[in-house]
Amino acid sequence: MFGFVERAITQVGTTTVRIAREVGGIVVLAFDVLRALFPPTLDGRELVKNLYKMGNQSVPIVALTAFFAGGLMLVQSAPFVEKLQAHALAGWAAGYAVLREIGPILIALMFSGRVGANNTAELGTMTVTEQLDGLRALAIDPIRYLIVPRVVAMVVMLLALTVIGDLVALVGAAITAKAVVGIEFSTFIHSVVDNLKPYDFLHGIYKSMVFGASIALTSCYFGVTVRGGAVGVGRAVNAAVVAAAVSVMLLDFFMTYWLG
Amino acid sequence: MIELAAVRKRFGRHAVLDGIDLQVPTGARLGIIGPAASGKSVLLKLVCGLLRPDAGQVMIDGTDITERSEEGLAATRARIGFLFQNYALFDFMTVGDNVAFPLARRGGLAEDEIARRVSARLRAVGLAGNEAKMPAELSGGMKKRVGIARATIAHPEIVIYDEPTAGLDPVTTSKVYDLLRADQETTGATVIAVSSDVEALCRFVDTVAFLYQGKIRYQGAAQTLTDAPDPVVRQFVRGDLEGPLEG
Numbered sequence: 001m002f003g004f005v006e007r008a009i010t011q012v013g014t015t016t017v018r019i020a021r022e023v024g025g026i027v028v029l030a031f032d033v034l035r036a037l038f039p040p041t042l043d044g045r046e047l048v049k050n051l052y053k054m055g056n057q058s059v060p061i062v063a064l065t066a067f068f069a070g071g072l073m074l075v076q077s078a079p080f081v082e083k084l085q086a087h088a089l090a091g092w093a094a095g096y097a098v099l100r101e102i103g104p105i106l107i108a109l110m111f112s113g114r115v116g117a118n119n120t121a122e123l124g125t126m127t128v129t130e131q132l133d134g135l136r137a138l139a140i141d142p143i144r145y146l147i148v149p150r151v152v153a154m155v156v157m158l159l160a161l162t163v164i165g166d167l168v169a170l171v172g173a174a175i176t177a178k179a180v181v182g183i184e185f186s187t188f189i190h191s192v193v194d195n196l197k198p199y200d201f202l203h204g205i206y207k208s209m210v211f212g213a214s215i216a217l218t219s220c221y222f223g224v225t226v227r228g229g230a231v232g233v234g235r236a237v238n239a240a241v242v243a244a245a246v247s248v249m250l251l252d253f254f255m256t257y258w259l260g
Numbered sequence: 261m262i263e264l265a266a267v268r269k270r271f272g273r274h275a276v277l278d279g280i281d282l283q284v285p286t287g288a289r290l291g292i293i294g295p296a297a298s299g300k301s302v303l304l305k306l307v308c309g310l311l312r313p314d315a316g317q318v319m320i321d322g323t324d325i326t327e328r329s330e331e332g333l334a335a336t337r338a339r340i341g342f343l344f345q346n347y348a349l350f351d352f353m354t355v356g357d358n359v360a361f362p363l364a365r366r367g368g369l370a371e372d373e374i375a376r377r378v379s380a381r382l383r384a385v386g387l388a389g390n391e392a393k394m395p396a397e398l399s400g401g402m403k404k405r406v407g408i409a410r411a412t413i414a415h416p417e418i419v420i421y422d423e424p425t426a427g428l429d430p431v432t433t434s435k436v437y438d439l440l441r442a443d444q445e446t447t448g449a450t451v452i453a454v455s456s457d458v459e460a461l462c463r464f465v466d467t468v469a470f471l472y473q474g475k476i477r478y479q480g481a482a483q484t485l486t487d488a489p490d491p492v493v494r495q496f497v498r499g500d501l502e503g504p505l506e507g
Contacts, residue, residue: 126350126351129346130344130345130346131348131349131350133310135350136337137344137348139334139337140365141334
């Protein structure tokens with residue numbers, strides 16, 4: 001009995017210390033990145049390369065997901081729209097959910113799975129093959145050369161993908177509205193334009209910026225702290241994806257509360 | 261002058277270096293040998309400031325680098341060329357870009373001039389015409405030679421080689437050591453080299469230090485290593501199965 005309690009307490013303590021160490025490491029990395037940004041001395045070639053790799057190549061998957069997510073809003077609400085004859089509010093309902101919540105969260109999670117995981121694996125492999133030490137040995141700061149361009153690219157590109165995803169999701173919702181409930185496009189567009197405020201859009205944009213920074217920092221942190229070869233890289237990717245998803249959900253909760 | 265004084269380094273409970281005192285005069289060629297996992301690579305990384313000692317001092321030309329920040333170390337590292345045991349080639353760059361990297365980052369040279377020097381350097385290590393290849397397309401021996409080209413292209417004042425000939429055939433090993441010697445004689449650089457190929461290493465360096473159980477057990481002329489008075493050193497150098505060498 002005492003052995004079980006002791007093991008449980010040890011487990012809780014170990015996990016708490018590990019989480020505290022990881023959160024602390026991510027915060028320190030965030031400060032290092034901020035310090036490197038003032039004045040901005042990031043490598044232009046690395047930035048452009050990462051913008052392309054992380055952003056452009058993510059557009060198809062984000063667009064596909066957003067289209068069906070927007071459509072899903074309408075499929076779920078269609079029975080109530082029909083029952084209450086609320087055709088004029090369908091666009092507003094779908095737009096409100098997409099712009100404020102579904103768009104930023106869904107695209108952030110997709111981004112984390114595709115770009116964040118890839119980033120962790122890449123940096124992790126570079127860490128275990130001593131490439132980061134190779135940079136340091138050549139008097140190059142890996143934070144400025146590798147991390148800062150990736151963080152900037154991820155924040156910028158998640159923002160851009162969220163804007164694209166929002167638009168595609170609304171298109172998906174409009175097409176589904178027409179197909180499932182028979183709502184005309186003009187009615188849907190009026191519903192969106194008349195009822196939604198610019199702040200509804202900005203609300204999601206603010207979130208996506210914070211989500212981008214969070215995914216970037218967690219994926220970079222777990223990448224540069226890899227230990228133990230290929231197995232360690234696998235563990236780091238797993239930890240990065242889980243940490244990013246948890247942080248996105250927690251940040252979404254608090255930001256929704258604060259932003260109103 | 262590179263000087264290590266009472267340097268200690270632990271990883272967890274394992275004391276890898278346990279009081280290292282070592283001096284490498286400017287322009288000297290020092291070889292470091294020792295059993296596997298005896299801390300040779302750790303020692304090299306301490307000299308470059310890639311690791312910090314738990315105790316003791318690492319001095320380069322009278323300046324203690326152990327307390328310096330990463331930014332403060334940049335000027336020291338710019339004077340050092342480092343060949344890593346596992347090459348540490350940047351896998352997102354071509355061979356040419358890898359070799360050009362130290363020159364390109366330092367600035368002051370036109371792209372044409374950098375390209376010319378890269379070609380010349382790759383030719384010197386027997387890899388002419390491989391500029392456009394990616395590191396993943398190379399064999400281990402080729403990667404090692406690209407690493408040598410990158411470590412030496414900027415003619416650093418201090419050159420650190422971690423297993424410069426591992427994975428190379430005997431003929432290429434001789435060629436590489438001839439090249440390293442010619443480079444050193446031209447530039448007058450201070451060289452520290454770690455190698456498991458003791459015989460070939462001894463033909464390149466002036467003095468050899470034997471690292472064993474966290475300490476420099478022996479330091480002396482490379483030519484007289486096989487006649488070292490310490491039976492542990494003799495057993496290691498001769499590769500005898502029987503003897504006092506542990507592990």
